[in-house]
Amino acid sequence: MLRLPTRTLRSTFRSLSSYGKVDDKIVSLICNIVGPDNVTTSESARNLHGTDESFHPTRAPEAVVTPLSTSHVSEVMKICNSHRIPVIPFGTGTGFEGGVGALYGGVCMAMHKMTEIVEVNQSDFDATVRAGVTRHQLNDWIRADGLHFPIDPGAGASVCGMCSTSASGTNAVRYGTMRENVLNMEVVLADGTVIHTAGEGRRPKKTSCGYNLTNLFVGSEGTLGVITQATVRLHGIPEATAAAISSFDSVQNAVDTVVMILQCGLPLARIEFLNSDMISACNKFSNLQLKEAPTLFLEFIGSPSGVEEQAMLAEELCVGNGGENFSWATEHSEREQLWKARHNCWYAVKATYPGKHAYSTDVVVPVSHLPETVVFCHELAGEMGVPAPIVGHVGDGNFHCFLLSNQDDETETLRIKDFSRKLALKAQSFGGSCTGEHGIGLGKRELLIEEVGTGAFETMKIVKKSLDPLLIMNPGKVIDLDHLL
Amino acid sequence: MLRLPTRTLRSTFRSLSSYGKVDDKIVSLICNIVGPDNVTTSESARNLHGTDESFHPTRAPEAVVTPLSTSHVSEVMKICNSHRIPVIPFGTGTGFEGGVGALYGGVCMAMHKMTEIVEVNQSDFDATVRAGVTRHQLNDWIRADGLHFPIDPGAGASVCGMCSTSASGTNAVRYGTMRENVLNMEVVLADGTVIHTAGEGRRPKKTSCGYNLTNLFVGSEGTLGVITQATVRLHGIPEATAAAISSFDSVQNAVDTVVMILQCGLPLARIEFLNSDMISACNKFSNLQLKEAPTLFLEFIGSPSGVEEQAMLAEELCVGNGGENFSWATEHSEREQLWKARHNCWYAVKATYPGKHAYSTDVVVPVSHLPETVVFCHELAGEMGVPAPIVGHVGDGNFHCFLLSNQDDETETLRIKDFSRKLALKAQSFGGSCTGEHGIGLGKRELLIEEVGTGAFETMKIVKKSLDPLLIMNPGKVIDLDHLL
Numbered sequence: 001m002l003r004l005p006t007r008t009l010r011s012t013f014r015s016l017s018s019y020g021k022v023d024d025k026i027v028s029l030i031c032n033i034v035g036p037d038n039v040t041t042s043e044s045a046r047n048l049h050g051t052d053e054s055f056h057p058t059r060a061p062e063a064v065v066t067p068l069s070t071s072h073v074s075e076v077m078k079i080c081n082s083h084r085i086p087v088i089p090f091g092t093g094t095g096f097e098g099g100v101g102a103l104y105g106g107v108c109m110a111m112h113k114m115t116e117i118v119e120v121n122q123s124d125f126d127a128t129v130r131a132g133v134t135r136h137q138l139n140d141w142i143r144a145d146g147l148h149f150p151i152d153p154g155a156g157a158s159v160c161g162m163c164s165t166s167a168s169g170t171n172a173v174r175y176g177t178m179r180e181n182v183l184n185m186e187v188v189l190a191d192g193t194v195i196h197t198a199g200e201g202r203r204p205k206k207t208s209c210g211y212n213l214t215n216l217f218v219g220s221e222g223t224l225g226v227i228t229q230a231t232v233r234l235h236g237i238p239e240a241t242a243a244a245i246s247s248f249d250s251v252q253n254a255v256d257t258v259v260m261i262l263q264c265g266l267p268l269a270r271i272e273f274l275n276s277d278m279i280s281a282c283n284k285f286s287n288l289q290l291k292e293a294p295t296l297f298l299e300f301i302g303s304p305s306g307v308e309e310q311a312m313l314a315e316e317l318c319v320g321n322g323g324e325n326f327s328w329a330t331e332h333s334e335r336e337q338l339w340k341a342r343h344n345c346w347y348a349v350k351a352t353y354p355g356k357h358a359y360s361t362d363v364v365v366p367v368s369h370l371p372e373t374v375v376f377c378h379e380l381a382g383e384m385g386v387p388a389p390i391v392g393h394v395g396d397g398n399f400h401c402f403l404l405s406n407q408d409d410e411t412e413t414l415r416i417k418d419f420s421r422k423l424a425l426k427a428q429s430f431g432g433s434c435t436g437e438h439g440i441g442l443g444k445r446e447l448l449i450e451e452v453g454t455g456a457f458e459t460m461k462i463v464k465k466s467l468d469p470l471l472i473m474n475p476g477k478v479i480d481l482d483h484l485l
Numbered sequence: 486m487l488r489l490p491t492r493t494l495r496s497t498f499r500s501l502s503s504y505g506k507v508d509d510k511i512v513s514l515i516c517n518i519v520g521p522d523n524v525t526t527s528e529s530a531r532n533l534h535g536t537d538e539s540f541h542p543t544r545a546p547e548a549v550v551t552p553l554s555t556s557h558v559s560e561v562m563k564i565c566n567s568h569r570i571p572v573i574p575f576g577t578g579t580g581f582e583g584g585v586g587a588l589y590g591g592v593c594m595a596m597h598k599m600t601e602i603v604e605v606n607q608s609d610f611d612a613t614v615r616a617g618v619t620r621h622q623l624n625d626w627i628r629a630d631g632l633h634f635p636i637d638p639g640a641g642a643s644v645c646g647m648c649s650t651s652a653s654g655t656n657a658v659r660y661g662t663m664r665e666n667v668l669n670m671e672v673v674l675a676d677g678t679v680i681h682t683a684g685e686g687r688r689p690k691k692t693s694c695g696y697n698l699t700n701l702f703v704g705s706e707g708t709l710g711v712i713t714q715a716t717v718r719l720h721g722i723p724e725a726t727a728a729a730i731s732s733f734d735s736v737q738n739a740v741d742t743v744v745m746i747l748q749c750g751l752p753l754a755r756i757e758f759l760n761s762d763m764i765s766a767c768n769k770f771s772n773l774q775l776k777e778a779p780t781l782f783l784e785f786i787g788s789p790s791g792v793e794e795q796a797m798l799a800e801e802l803c804v805g806n807g808g809e810n811f812s813w814a815t816e817h818s819e820r821e822q823l824w825k826a827r828h829n830c831w832y833a834v835k836a837t838y839p840g841k842h843a844y845s846t847d848v849v850v851p852v853s854h855l856p857e858t859v860v861f862c863h864e865l866a867g868e869m870g871v872p873a874p875i876v877g878h879v880g881d882g883n884f885h886c887f888l889l890s891n892q893d894d895e896t897e898t899l900r901i902k903d904f905s906r907k908l909a910l911k912a913q914s915f916g917g918s919c920t921g922e923h924g925i926g927l928g929k930r931e932l933l934i935e936e937v938g939t940g941a942f943e944t945m946k947i948v949k950k951s952l953d954p955l956l957i958m959n960p961g962k963v964i965d966l967d968h969l970l
Contacts, residue, residue, distance in 0.1 A: 123744050124851035124882075146748065166693040177691050179700070180665045195940030199913070202936065204849040205881040206662050207918035208651040208704050210925055210933045210963055211945045215664070215700035219693050236750040259608050263631070265721040267752060267787070302752070303798075306791050313788075364689040366609035396690040397609075428684070433692035440695055448695045451687065455680030459952070460696045466951035467944070478695060 019104050019472070020083035022062035030065055030107070033075045038066045038113070049090050049100065049108040053155070055359045055407055055416065056098030056442050061088055061108035068113050070186060070194055070228045077226065078192035080107055086475050087190075089222040091161025092134065094153075096360050097441025099165065099221050103476035109226055111160065117141050118229065126183060126203050128231040131160040147234045150175045153437065154346065160185075160227040165439040166219030170270045170342075173395030174301075175235060177437065182218050186229035190468040194228075203231050216463070221439050222474035224467050238301035241269070242311045243335035244328035246318040247293040251275065252371040254294040257321040258394045259367055261298075264317070266310050270299040271395040272342050275374065278349070278389035278402075282341035285348035290341060291325060296394075297342045304330070345391045349402045353387075356404040361420050364398040365432035376426050377401050380419055398436035421447065440478045448478065457483075504589050504957070505568035507547035515550055515592070518560045523551045523598070534575050534585065534593040538640070540844045540892055540901065541583030541927050546573055546593035553598050555671060555679055555713045562711065563677035565592055571960050572675075574707040576646025577619065579638075581845050582926025584650065584706050588961035594711055596645065602626050603714065611668060611688050613716040616645040632719045635660045638922065639831065645670075645712040650924040651704030655755045655827075658880030659786075660720060662922065667703050671714035675953040679713075688716050701948070706924050707959035709952050723786035726754070727796045728820035729813035731803040732778040736760070737856040739779045742806040743879045744852055746783075749802070751795050755784040756880040757827050760859065763834070763874035767826035770833035775826055776810060781879075782827045789815070830876045834887045838872075841889035846905050849883040850917035861911050862886050865904055883921035906932065925963045933963065942968075 020026070022041075030039050040046075041063045050060035067073045080087050086106025093100055102108060111131035117138065118128040122145050129138055136156050138149050151162060153169040161167075163185060168177035175181065183205070184198040196202070197213035217224055248254040251273075258271055274282070276292045283290055296318070300310040311328045318326050329335050341348075350358050365373045374390060381388030381401070392399025403419055405412035424434035424447050434447040449457050457479075464479055465471075475481055505511070507526075515524050525531075526548045535545035552558045565572050571591025578585055587593060596616035602623065603613040607630050614623055619641050623634050636647060638654040646652075648670060653662035660666065668690070669683040681687070682698035702709055733739040736758075743756055759767070761777045768775055781803070785795040796813040803811050814820050826833075835843050850858045859875060866873030866886070877884025888904055890897035909919035909932050919932040934942050942964075949964055950956075960966055 121851060121853065123748075123853040125747065126851070166697070168691055172691060176661075176665060179691075179697065180661060189940075189944070193940050193943075195944055196938060197941060198918075199937040199941060201916050202913070202918060203851055203916045204883075204918040204921065205851075206653055206657060206664075206849060206883065206921050208847075208920045208922050208924040209918050209929075209936050210704075210942075211709075211948055212651070212664065212700045212704050213937075213941055213944060215697045216948075219695075219697050224696075236748050238750055262610065263608075263721050265723055265787075302750075302791075303794055305794060306787075309788055309790060362693075364691060366606060366611070366688055366690075368606065368608040398689075398691065428687070431686050431688045433683075433687060433689040433694050435693045436689065436691050437693050439693040444694075451694050452684040452698075453681060455674075455678050456682060456684060456698055457695075458678075459674070459680055459698055462951050463696055463701075463948065466947050 019106065020085045022085060022105065022107060026079065026083060026085065027063055029079050030076055034065055034067055034072050038068065040064050049110055050102050052093050052095040052098060052100050054096050054098050054443070055357050055405060055413060056101060059101030059103055061102035062105045064108045064110050066110045066113045070188065073109060073188045073226050073228050074192040074194050076107065076109065077188050077190065080472055081191045081470065084470050084472060086472050087226065088474050089164065089226045091158040091164065092156060094155035094157050095165060095441065096362070096438040097443045099439060099441040099477055101442060111158065114228065120145070122147065124203065125234045126231055127234055128229060129159050131228050132158060134158050135162065142234060146237050148237050149232060150235055151178060151181055159232060160230050163218050163227050163230050164221055166437065168437045170272060170393055172393060173271060174269045178218050179215055181233045182214055182230055183233060184231040185214055185217055185227050187217050187225040187227055189225045190470065190473050219439065221441060221478050223464060223478050224473060240302060240304040240307045240330060241335065242300045242307035242328055242330045243338045244298040244311055244314060244326065245295060245338050246323035246326040247291045247295045248321065248323055249293065251294050251374045253321045254296055255367070255371045255394065257296060257318055257323060260317050261314060262367070262395065264313065266313060267300065267302060268298065268395060269301045272297040273392040273394040273399065274341065274345070275390040277387055278345060278391055279341060281348040281352040281389050282344060285351050286340050286344055288341055297339055349389050353404045357407040359403045359405065359416050360400045360438070361403065361423055362400060362435045362438040363423055363427035363432060364396060364436035365427045365430045367394070367397045369430035369432065370394060370397055373427060373430060374399065377423055380422055384415055384419055396436065397432065425450065442477060445478065445480045504591065505570045507570060507590065507592055511564065511568060511570065512548055514564050515561055519550055519552055519557050523553065525549050534578070534595055535587050537578050537580040537583060537585050539581050539583045539928065540842050540890060540898060541586060544586030544588055546587035547590045549593045549595050551595045551598045555673065558594060558673045558711050558713050559677045559679050561592065561594065562673050562675065565957055566676045566955065569955050569957060571957050572711065573959050574649065574711045576643040576649065577641060579640035579642050580650060580926065581847070581923040582928045584924060584926040584962055586927060596643065599713065605630070607632065609688065610719045611716055612719055613714060614644050616713050617643060619643050620647065627719060631722050633722050634717060635720055636663060636666055644717060645715050648703050648712050648715050649706055651922065653922045655757060655878055657878060658756060659754045663703050664700055666718045667699055667715055668718060669716040670699055670702055670712050672702050672710040672712055674710045675955065675958050704924065706926060706963050708949060708963050709958060725787060725789040725792045725815060726820065727785045727792035727813055727815045728823045729783040729796050729799055729811065730780060730823055731808035731811040732776045732780045733806065733808055734778065736779050736859045738806045739781055740852065740855045740879065742781060742803050742808060745802045746799060747880065749798065751798060752785065752787060753783065753880060754786045757782040758877040758879040758884065759826065759830070760875040762872055763830060763876055764826060766833040766837040766874050767829060770836050771825050771829055773826055782824055834874050838889045842892040844888045844890065844901050845885045845923070846888065846908055847885060847920045847923040848908055848912035848917060849881060849921035850912045850915045852879070852882045854915035854917065855879060855882055858912060858915060859884065862908055865907055869900055869904060881921065882917065910935065927962060930963065930965050
């Protein structure tokens with residue numbers, strides 16, 4: 001296998017003895033760049049920025065910096081690079097895999113003050129935003145132009161944070177994931193160099209111009225550089241939308257319906273699956289009376305007559321597979337009512353188990369293996385005596401099982417890790433992946449190796465070490481530091 | 486900027502004095518692996534494999550190897566690696582940028598005997614093919630299952646060759662490019678290591694599992710490794726298809742219609758633009774009577790009533806922008822007749838200028854800049870006194886202008902290079918790219934630097950040098966060797 005001179009790297013690391021500390025001198029240097037209002041060492045700020053939505057414990061950074069510009073980011077990176085201080089980029093903290101924890105101390109680069117929407121090109125269906133802009137802010141900005149940025153991971157994430165984890169969500173089946181929707185990014189590398197992955201100001205819909213750096217940085221979880229700007233595809237708001245739901249007597253029948261709908265080439269915008277446990281939680285939370293059975297939630301877009309035709313064909317396919325209670329609607333308020341259960345899954349589960357911490361698995365399998373994977377998940381939950389509410393983006397074969405624990409109870413935490421690992425290994429055995437959209441972060445570093453194998457893992461290590469030779473970019477995430485030394 | 490120790494690399498290179506030669510001993514070593522039928526040094530085979538469809542002169546390799554398996558490729562790579570012999574992967578030789586020329590001698594790895602269709606998963610809409618399988622062979626295999634692999638660059642390219650240049654073509658506006666349609670690849674690295682970019686046997690529709698190696702190798706043009714297998718997305722053959730054409734009095738009106746159609750969210754399968762020169766060539770070649778004016782060719786897919794509705798809406802938009810002679814059809818033979826001009830562009834141009842060699846430009850611009858880019862292209866052609874037949878995948882802002890020359894006339898060749906460069910710089914000035922789907926190869930190495938800028942170019946160099954430290958993978962392509970030493 002190709003290798004960089006690891007011996008040199010290891011001795012470099014050791015000769016520096018460890019990462020540099022963020023002492024008063026460093027804080028003062030950073031303060032000279034970003035100003036006193038934009039750097040803090042307060043405990044509350046540090047704790048807030050060392051925590052995400054996951055069950056991984058808070059790992060507070062030594063300082064939190066809020067740059068106002070790419071130049072700020074670059075200058076701060078140069079200081080950190082010359083003192084070998086870890087840098088952890090922070091978007092909105094809505095990640096699920098502990099990606100923002102400062103395992104080795106260092107500086108959190110919190111991007112929320114870079115809020116400029118740089119450019120919207122209505123005729124070209126693209127927009128360029130700075131790192132602090134959330135998907136909601138972008139959508140509010142462009143709605144009146146008849147455009148939307150459809151990638152919807154649920155949380156109010158920042159667009160650049162979504163780049164970082166290669167996020168997707170409910171409508172990936174229609175619009176793809178961030179991989180397919182990012183045209184260009186501005187990235188500050190470990191040594192402070194500013195690059196534009198597709199060239200400054202470029203926004204072609206497609207290109208074969210050299211190596212695809214854009215998609216190398218999408219999904220790199222802050223371990224190769226700080227994403228300071230992204231240019232993304234926009235889409236026209238569809239003329240008409242129809243929502244539908246139907247319940248089934250088995251997971252198999254529900255998923256068979258999904259496969260048939262996909263095979264018919266119905267232009268779905270979303271197709272979501274909730275199991276009985278999840279419907280039960282949603283009924284309680286939102287005061288609904290849905291049948292507590294495996295249920296599909298569908299959404300169609302197109303022309304008014306087109307969505308009607310699609311909904312009727314979908315009904316036929318649902319009923320043919322034993323689907324019951326098929327109902328559909330095109331009016332906004334009725335659609336919202338139909339999909340209410342789906343929209344509130346996460347909160348419904350958290351409310352059903354008050355005081356518990358929820359963790360979301362994220363496996364993805366080829367759709368043909370979805371029924372047996374969901375059944376395996378149920379059985380695993382039964383064995384372990386834990387509830388298993390499931391919500392799935394079934395058009396992609398991706399589903400989430402929400403696992404509950406007391407964060408302070410080590411036995412429960414270990415059980416969740418064990419559950420998550422067993423489910424991931426099962427998904428991998430079916431040709432799937434341990435993570436569809438949440439990333440590796442802290443929690444799945446061993447699963448990454450299982451999934452891609454030694455050759456690809458060594459290649460990833462080479463990429464990491466060549467672009468971040470001092471290992472200061474979000475160290476310990478994606479690839480364990482031990483594997484890099 | 487981050488750098489590998491170039492001094493060491495340069496001295497390594499110089500101490501080896503140059504690349505190794507493919508002498509009798511090497512041929513014999515390779516013969517021991519692949520057998521005598523699968524290695525040749527005959528002049529005709531060498532010349533054939535040093536040529537593509539471009540105007541770049543033939544650069545014959547020293548030997549042509551036709552591996553039968555990944556293990557063959559790996560073992561041959563190990564020999565080449567230990568003797569520092571260049572390796573140039575060869576698919577079908579249908580490239581446009583001189584990607585297969587053996588600039589520094591070496592071995593051509595011709596993949597056409599690895600013809601296995603490994604797996605087709607009908608319910609999951611994916612297929613895995615070895616490197617020799619062409620897109621036509623794959624489509625013939627899966628048609629009866631109601632599936633197709635829609636990426637259509639025109640030529641009968643191999644699927645893995647299409648991976649290599651990030652190919653696309655007429656229906657990228659609907660299905661995306663190879664970037665969006667490759668799920669996994671088996672790649673043999675420079676030292677013979679076999680990797681699976683997403684892990685062996687994995688075929689999830691989406692994944693956030695570590696760095697996106699799949700899209701690092703897609704579009705790498707054989708400079709990072711040999712692609713030996715690809716897993717690609719398939720799509721359902723649509724229930725109904727409608728084709729339409731309409732002519733316009735100006736490029737501006739034609740392109741305005743495209744933008745409006747895109748904004749309406751009409752689910753187009755293809756939208757192609759031909760200018761007057763191209764229509765003229767096609768009329769002569771195919772004995773048609775199309776009006777010699779800027780013309781749009783459209784294709785819609787969906788349900789029977791859906792495509793009818795789309796065609797009618799498209800007609801309304803065309804007529805609203807001054808479109809004439811709008812006609813549409815749904816029957817296969819009528820559709821073929823309507824699209825005949827579009828299908829035969831390349832041959833029509835070659836037939837119009839017998840004895841001339843044709844070169845295809847490949848710029849892509851944001852759609853809003855398409856009219857002025859096409860006008861610029863016309864003006865440039867006028868200044869230079871050359872014809873400028875144009876065909877464009879206008880939904881993506883990508884178009885090709887076919888330039889004719891006598892290959893032996895150096896003045897004509899230089900004029901074409903000058904034309905191509907000026908057009909590319911104009912496209913870049915509009916935020917576009919010098920290549921939408923043909924790649925960099927030999928012809929656009931300087932344009933790559935112009936397009937991505939120093940920072941991204943240095944990053945690409947780091948990636949190249951870290952994965953191919955002896956620079957044996959297709960040397961001189963994408964990045965000039967001088968930049969790597």
